[in-house]
Each structure stands twice: as C-alpha cells, then as structure tokens.
Amino acid sequence: MLKKLLPLGLVLAALAAGFALGVYALPVMIARAAPEAAQVEAVSATAISRGRFDRDHPSSDWLHWGDGELWLSTTHIAFSGSMAPGPDYRLFLSPTAISSAEDFLAHKSSMTEVGDVRGFNGFVLALPEGTAATAYTSAIVWCEGFGQFIAASDLKAATPTGSSAP
Numbered sequence: 001m002l003k004k005l006l007p008l009g010l011v012l013a014a015l016a017a018g019f020a021l022g023v024y025a026l027p028v029m030i031a032r033a034a035p036e037a038a039q040v041e042a043v044s045a046t047a048i049s050r051g052r053f054d055r056d057h058p059s060s061d062w063l064h065w066g067d068g069e070l071w072l073s074t075t076h077i078a079f080s081g082s083m084a085p086g087p088d089y090r091l092f093l094s095p096t097a098i099s100s101a102e103d104f105l106a107h108k109s110s111m112t113e114v115g116d117v118r119g120f121n122g123f124v125l126a127l128p129e130g131t132a133a134t135a136y137t138s139a140i141v142w143c144e145g146f147g148q149f150i151a152a153s154d155l156k157a158a159t160p161t162g163s164s165a166p
Helices: 002-029 037-045 101-110
Strands: 049-053 066-072 076-083 089-094 112-117 123-126 138-143 148-154
Touching: 037 066, 037 076, 037 123, 049 076, 049 138, 049 148, 066 138, 066 148, 076 089, 089 101, 101 148, 112 123
Parallel strands: none
Antiparallel strands: 049 066, 066 076, 076 123, 089 112, 089 138, 138 148
C-alpha cells in the first residue's frame, strides 16, 4: 500500500511546490518596469504629503515588505524604492493611521483605492477623479488576493517645489 501512495504523494508535493513557485514568479515576470526618474521627480516636486515605506515595519515580514520614499500630490502618488514581489497588490489611501492588517480591515470602508501596484521597483499612479488628497494621512499597499498587509506609511506635509505632475 505504501508503495502505491508514495508516488502519489510525490506528485502532489511537486504540484504544490509548482503552484507556490508560480504564485511568486508570475507577478515578477509580468511586473511593470520602474517609472522614469522624471515622472517620480514631477510628483515629488508638487507633493503636498510625503512618507516612507519601511522594510522593518512591525507588520511586515520577510515575504511582505516595502522600502522607499512616497510622495502624494493633488493628482498622483509616486513611490521610489522596492517592494517584495507578489500578486494582486493594491494601493489605498486612508484618512486614519494604519499600522497593521487589523487596522486596515477595520478602516477599509473609509479608504480610497488608488489602483493596482504592478511594479516592485517604484510606481506612479494617478489618483481617482475627485480624490481630495489632503484628506488622507496614510498610504497602504495591501495584497487583495491573499488578504496580506505589505506596507504602510504615515503621510506628513511636504513643501512642493513647483514642477507639474505627470
């Protein structure tokens, strides 16, 4: 009996390993390239708020993290840094400070979903029409598919330097 179950167990283990590898590798293979430096600079030059994703955030771990600078203008949000690759990442803006998955889930209904994060070496996203950027105090990257906290940043006032956003 064991001789018949061993091959089946090996096949199932190989399928599980292949699935897990695919979940990790597919987003990396289809990731968007990092934005041009000029695009990020245009948002940072007109930023009303700025923040930082910290790899050592208490709610991040070795598979789920972001590390770099974030700028919010009245029309766009830009991130310069890196993020752990994964599927189905979404960027949210919150009027409430968010520091954990529990906080995120408790306040999700009051947040604005900005859009999909499809690159892991920075991004520039347009804010949805009618978004009042000054109403938000936190930016959060969340994996919608797995319900996983990736990164969060408090947003602090920034002084724009006068260039236009992309």
